[in-house]
Each structure stands twice: as C-alpha cells, then as structure tokens.
Amino acid sequence: GRTKLNEALLDAYLASPLAQDASCRLVFVGENDPGLYGAGLLRKIAASEAAGRIRIAGFVDAATYADYLAASDAAVQLRASTRGETSASVLDCLLYGIPTIVNAHGSTASINDALLVKLQDGFTTPELADALARLHQDAELRAGLSARALAHMEREHAPAHVGKLYFDAIEAYATRSPLAAYRKLVRTAAPQAADADLPQLPAAIAFNRHATAPRQLLVDVSAVVQSDLKTGIQRVVRSILLSLIADPPPGYRIEPVYSHGGNRSYQYARSFGMNMVGETTLALEDAPVDLRPGDIFFGLDLFTNGTSQNEGLLQSMRERGVGIYFVVFDILPMLRPEVFPFGTEQYFGDFLRTVHKVSDGVLCISRAVADELAGWVERQGLTRRTPLKLGHFHLGADIDASAPSFGLPPDAEQVLSALGQRPSFLMVGTVEPRKGHTQSLNAFELLWERGEDVNLVVVGKQGWMMEKLCERMAAHPEKSRRLFWLNGISDEMLLKLYAGAAALLSPSEGEGFGLPLIEAAQHGIPIIARSLPVFREVAGEHAYYFDGLAPQDLADAIHAWLGLLREGKAPQSTGMPWLTWDQSAQQVLDGLVRQQWYRVLPGAEQPTAPGIAR
Numbered sequence: 001g002r003t004k005l006n007e008a009l010l011d012a013y014l015a016s017p018l019a020q021d022a023s024c025r026l027v028f029v030g031e032n033d034p035g036l037y038g039a040g041l042l043r044k045i046a047a048s049e050a051a052g053r054i055r056i057a058g059f060v061d062a063a064t065y066a067d068y069l070a071a072s073d074a075a076v077q078l079r080a081s082t083r084g085e086t087s088a089s090v091l092d093c094l095l096y097g098i099p100t101i102v103n104a105h106g107s108t109a110s111i112n113d114a115l116l117v118k119l120q121d122g123f124t125t126p127e128l129a130d131a132l133a134r135l136h137q138d139a140e141l142r143a144g145l146s147a148r149a150l151a152h153m154e155r156e157h158a159p160a161h162v163g164k165l166y167f168d169a170i171e172a173y174a175t176r177s178p179l180a181a182y183r184k185l186v187r188t189a190a191p192q193a194a195d196a197d198l199p200q201l202p203a204a205i206a207f208n209r210h211a212t213a214p215r216q217l218l219v220d221v222s223a224v225v226q227s228d229l230k231t232g233i234q235r236v237v238r239s240i241l242l243s244l245i246a247d248p249p250p251g252y253r254i255e256p257v258y259s260h261g262g263n264r265s266y267q268y269a270r271s272f273g274m275n276m277v278g279e280t281t282l283a284l285e286d287a288p289v290d291l292r293p294g295d296i297f298f299g300l301d302l303f304t305n306g307t308s309q310n311e312g313l314l315q316s317m318r319e320r321g322v323g324i325y326f327v328v329f330d331i332l333p334m335l336r337p338e339v340f341p342f343g344t345e346q347y348f349g350d351f352l353r354t355v356h357k358v359s360d361g362v363l364c365i366s367r368a369v370a371d372e373l374a375g376w377v378e379r380q381g382l383t384r385r386t387p388l389k390l391g392h393f394h395l396g397a398d399i400d401a402s403a404p405s406f407g408l409p410p411d412a413e414q415v416l417s418a419l420g421q422r423p424s425f426l427m428v429g430t431v432e433p434r435k436g437h438t439q440s441l442n443a444f445e446l447l448w449e450r451g452e453d454v455n456l457v458v459v460g461k462q463g464w465m466m467e468k469l470c471e472r473m474a475a476h477p478e479k480s481r482r483l484f485w486l487n488g489i490s491d492e493m494l495l496k497l498y499a500g501a502a503a504l505l506s507p508s509e510g511e512g513f514g515l516p517l518i519e520a521a522q523h524g525i526p527i528i529a530r531s532l533p534v535f536r537e538v539a540g541e542h543a544y545y546f547d548g549l550a551p552q553d554l555a556d557a558i559h560a561w562l563g564l565l566r567e568g569k570a571p572q573s574t575g576m577p578w579l580t581w582d583q584s585a586q587q588v589l590d591g592l593v594r595q596q597w598y599r600v601l602p603g604a605e606q607p608t609a610p611g612i613a614r
Contacts, residue, residue, distance in 0.1 A: 001033040003246075005078035005103075007041055010054070012128035018136055019050040028056045029068050034406065069096040074135045074142070076128075081246045082106035083277065090116075095153045097146040101131050115149050214253045216295040217592070218266065218322075219244065222258040222303040225272050232430065233329060235515075236365075237301050238276065239396055243585035245277060249593045252296070257289055261306030263313050265289065266297075293321025296592055300327050304351040314358040325592055326355045328364045330512030331372050332434065339433035339509070341464045356382050361389035363591050365513045368534035370598055377601060388601040391591035394538070396581030397518035405490040412493060415457070415484050419500035422482070423562065424455035425528070426501040428494070428516040429508070431470060432463035436507030436530065441473065441483075442551035447558060448478065454558070457501065458485045459494060498523040503561070506530065507546075507554060514538045521573035528561055542576035 006028055018024040032038040045054050060068070069075075075093040077100060086107045093100040100116040102108045103123050111118070117131050135142060155161070174180060224237045244254045256269040256276070270284035297317060299307065307314075307326075318324045333340045333348040340348075355362060356377060364370040370392045377388075409415075418424070425444075431437050437458060444456045462470045473485045486493070498504075504520035506529040517539050520527050527543035529535045535543065544564070546557035564570040579587070590596040 002037055003079060003081045004030075005080050006033075007037070007044070008123075008125065008128065009076050009078060010041065010044060012125050012132060013054070014048050014050065015125055016129040016132045016136075018132055019048070021136075022053070024053065024136070026050075026054045027068065029060060029065065030057065031059045032056045069093065069098065072096075072098050074098065074132075075100045076132075077102050077108075079103065079105040079108065083245065091153070091157065094149040095157070097150040099135050099142040099145040100149070101128070101135065112152065115152055116145060214251055215292065216255050216289075217244065217248065217252045218255050218257045218289060218295060218297045220258065220266070220297065220299045220303060221256045221269055221272060221301050222260075222306055223301045225256075225258040225269050233302050236329075236395055239581040240300060240585050240588060242276060243396075243582045244588075245273075247582065247585070249589050252593070255289075257297075258286075259303075259306055259310055259313075261303075261309040263310055265313070291317060291320060291322055294323075295321075296323045296325065298325050298327075298588075298592060299355070302327075302329060305347055308347070308350040308354045311354045311358060314354070318358060318360070323361075323592075324359050325361045325363065326359050328352070328355065328362055328369060328373055328512075330365075330369050330510070331376055332510045332512070334376055335372065336434055336510050339465070352376070353380075353382065356388065357384060359388060360386075361391060361591060361597065363588060364390065364392045365395055366534045366537055367392045367598065368532075368537055369512050374599065374601060384603055386603040388603070389591070389595075389597040390599045390601060391597045393584055393587035393591070394579050395513050395515050395518070396584035397515060397522055397578045398580045406492045407490045408493050408496075409486065409489055411480075412496070414480070415486070416496055416500055418455060418481070418484065419457070419497070422453045422455055423502035423565075424457050424500065425503055425505040425558070426457045426459065426497055426520075426525075427505050427507075428459045428519070430460045430463040431458065431466045433465050434509045435460075435463075436509060436554075437466070438469050439549060439551055439554055440505060440507055441469065441476075443554035443558065444483070446551055446555040448482065450555075450559075452559065452562070453482075454502075454562075455482050455484065456505075457497060458483075459489060459497060460486075461488050494519075495523075498525060501525050502565075503528050505558075506535065508532070509549070511535070517543065517573075518576075518578040521576035521578055524572075524574050526561075526565070526570050527573050528557065539573070539576060542571060542573045544571045 010026070013019055013026050018026075032041065041056070045051055045056075048054065057068070069092060072093075075098045077087060077090045077093065079087070082105065084106065087102075090100065090102060090108060090111070094115060101119065102111070102116055103119045103121050105121045109118075109121070117135065119127055119131060219241055221237055221241065224234050241254070241256060248254045256273045257266045258269045258272070259266045266289045267286045268284075268289055270286050274280070274282055274284060297314070314324055331348075331352065333344045334352070337345040352373075362370075362373065364373060370390050374390060427435075427437065427440060429435050440456065440458075444454065447454055458473065470485075473479065473483065476483050479485075486497075489497075498519060501520075501523075503526040504516055506514060506517060506527065508514075508530060509532075511532060511534050514529070514532075514535050517527055517529065517535065521539075521542065527539055529539060529543045529545055531545040531547050536545070544557075544561050546554060548554070548557075561570055
C-alpha cells in the first residue's frame, strides 16, 4: 500500500542495474492493495521488461514468511507513515542477518546506522536505486551488515535481556515514579473519604494530577459506533479519523470517543479505533475519558439528540479547559423543513442551539454552509457571551482512503453492460425528497417519450418519505432496461459505475457539499448540476448548471447538454480541484489546532456585525 512505498521501490528497482540482471528477483511479500494503488502497481510491473522476475506473493503464513527471510539476499523496508510502532519486519530482517535498506521514518530513524543502509526519510528514486546497486555489487558490505545485525540482535533483543529491562523499568516505576509519590502523599495528607464522595474521587484525582501524556484530540464518533452505514456522513467520519490517526498534529494524541447521550460521560472508543486501523488481536477496554485542560473535543459525527442531551456535560468540559468544536454538515432541516420527517426541524434546531451555546468554534463542510449557519444564528437572535469562530473545510474524495467497501451485486454485469449501450446519467445519494429523484424520473420519462435513448442510474438507499417513488421505480416498465435503481452497493461497484457513466446528474435542491461532484471529476466524467451556491463553490466552471423544479426544466437541460456533448462543447470536469482525505483533515486542523478561521460571530460584548477572522 501507499504507506509501505511499494511503488517507490518498484520504480527504483526498474531504474537500477538489477532490473537488467537475469539472476535478480524482486518479491513483494504481502497482500496487494485492493484498490487503485494496487492495480497501478500491477500495471507497472506488467509493462516492465523485468515483469517475469517481479511478483507480489500475496498473504503468506508464518512458515512461508520465514522461508522468504531465509532465502533473501537483501531486504527493503520503507515507510511513509506509521502509528508510532517499531517495525517488526525490520527486526525480522536483522534477526536473519539480511542486509536491509530502510528510510529514516518514525522509530526506524533511531536504529544504529551500522546495522543497515539507511536513506533519508524523503529519499529520491536515484538514491534508492543506488543503494540497491551497492548492496548487489558489494559482497563485503553485505557480509559486514549481516554480521553486525546478527550480533546486535543476539545482544540487545535476546528475550532474557529484554525481559530484564522490562522488570527493572516496572520496579523503578512502582517505587520511584511521580505516581508512587502521589499515592504516598494522598495516604498521608488526605482525609478518609465518605462513601458519597467515592464516585467523584477518580475524576478529581485525574483532573488535578499533572498531565504527562500528550494532549488529546477527542474525536466524537458516537453515531457511527452505534450504526456504521458506510455512506455519506459515516464515510466522512471514517476518512477524517483515519487521516488524523495516521498523521496527528504535533503534541496531540488522537482518541475516538463516544457517548450514549443522556448527559453521561464520554468513553474512549478503543474497540472501534482498533478495528478502524485493522488491529483485531489487541483488546482494549472502552474506559471513561480522562480529561485535561488543553485537550480538544471535536464533534465530527452527526449525533443530534445525544449532543443536545449532553449540553451540560459539554459545558462542564469547556469550563475545565477543554476546547469544544463541532462539524456542521448542513442546516437543511432548518431551511427546508418540509422535505424532512415531522419533528426533524425541532430536534435539529435543538442540536444547532446546543452547538452554538457550548462551542469554541464550528467547522462547516463548505463556505456556503458556514454562511447559511451565520445567517440562521442571526435570524434566530441567538446570543452568547464569547465570540463563536466559524470555519469551513472541503471533503476529500479518494475512496481508497475512506475504508471502502467491496463486493459486486448479482446483476453487476447486466448493469455495467447497459451503461455501455447508451449515454447513462448517474445519480448518487440517498433517495430523499430534496435530492431531486422525482423530478429526474419524470424528466427521463419525457426524454424517453421524445425518443432520447438514455439510461438513468440511481445509486442510493431509500430514505424517508419516498415510499411512492421507490415503489414506482421498482415497478417501472423501463426497470433493468433504461432505469436502474441500485440500493446499497459497495464502493467497488460505485467506482465501476463512475467509470462507465456519461455524466453525473446532481439535481439536489439543497446540499452541504456535493461529494459525488468531486468523485465524478476524479473519473473525468461530466457533471450536470442544479445551480446551487455550494455546487458552484465546489465545481466552478467544470459543470453544466440548470435551474427550475419542473420535469420539463430538467429534460430540456439534459437535451441541451447532449447537444453540447455531440458538438464537443459540454463543460468538462477535467482539471476540477479536489482534495484527498489527508488534505481535508489538514484543513480541519487549520481550525482546531492552528486556529485559522473564516469568520467570527460576535459575543455579547462584541460589535453586532459578524466579523471576518484574519
């Protein structure tokens, strides 16, 4: 995968003399990346002159792994990011006396230079190619590295020696640590606690003890922990969290947390976090969060009712020196209450009022949403003592980095074949009243009546208040011929649909961002979108826009677009700017950590007009 820099090694190998030597083999021991990165790696191998001497072994068991270690003349272990761990693979190579090339990333930088060939962290292809050539050509260098590695591992990593180090450290901590001194002080000076005081004691002790660990960035994942639907907001939560874990801001530890609401304490989401990073063997308990002044609470997940119920708890956390920040994905229930189930406006309004009351800052997923939120606060007449900082960030669009889902539906071949027979217009998103599905189906019926041979492909689960439309699509005479409704497909299937579509159709009447527009641009397919401010913010001149809510309006727009397409004049999504999830996470940190904000809503002692943050 990307973090192991396999493509960088392949490029260096192909640029080195080893690629021309029939006696040399390059073997990647491990499962190939299942996404676009892995596919690109296979294509590059197949296109090379050394294709017959390069292979990816796939997953191997422990015995086969040991055979590869025993058979290797040299090893390469590279990293682009780590979670702070020591590389077991590097130690395995040293244990077998294999001359090894590494880059100085993470803990690998601290390994003695005499034991291996160490490149700079941000090495170049020629530097790695030169290191490969030197190891291949210099038998004396290989022998020296092997001998020193074996001696080092026998001396420093023998189980008895390591066990003694652990024993000494544990004993020293138990008798001489600050915690031991603190316990002695408590036993000597503190009065005997009454039974009624016991529940408050752990929190008081934790809060008063000097913090020795890094500050915490507590990422709220309350909704996704309880029900990960792997779509929409859940994809954003997974993607931003994974990026933050992979590259935390200096001085912070990333901790996913959750609450069940009811003003009860937040818990560390340790089990969820372990699953997120692919760690299934280590079991960690979901203990109560241990707060410190300087920590940051980041309400990334959309946990509306629970957040409102936790208002007092969040206010208490803020008073104890914890920074409180929330993401607002959109405020559509307040702007278009008629397209949401009864009661949504009330509970979503309660959520926004809580966020306004307890937060130090709010991050919206577009500038348009930030402006809409500021306008709503002003219209509601909401006040607070201190200013409220508003920022915005754009979502990422690299599906490979969002913990994608895999698997193809039984009718995948039929659907993909139909996409190639006629122009196919793809709609992506939950089937909801505001998304424009009814207008779209009516418009396509008009187009079919006019003789336009086009497909409408709807990707999305059934949402609220859409029973009649979904029944209509399920029984439609064009179903599985020119109308396709794919309910709950994987990211793998979605990528194939993007690749085969003529255009993305986005007739939504209200959005917070418009992630499908970005995903369409990644695949270079044109975009037909309603003329919303947020769509123009995201796509700019790279989309074809239309207005009007009548079926005729959309049918005419599609007909006109098809004419432009035939003339080669349709707007192209090629060149449309978009972010990776890592870049999106950095925009989040611009607000949370670097305190760079778009605008500030005044507090009670501030001027009445909203200001712009500089």
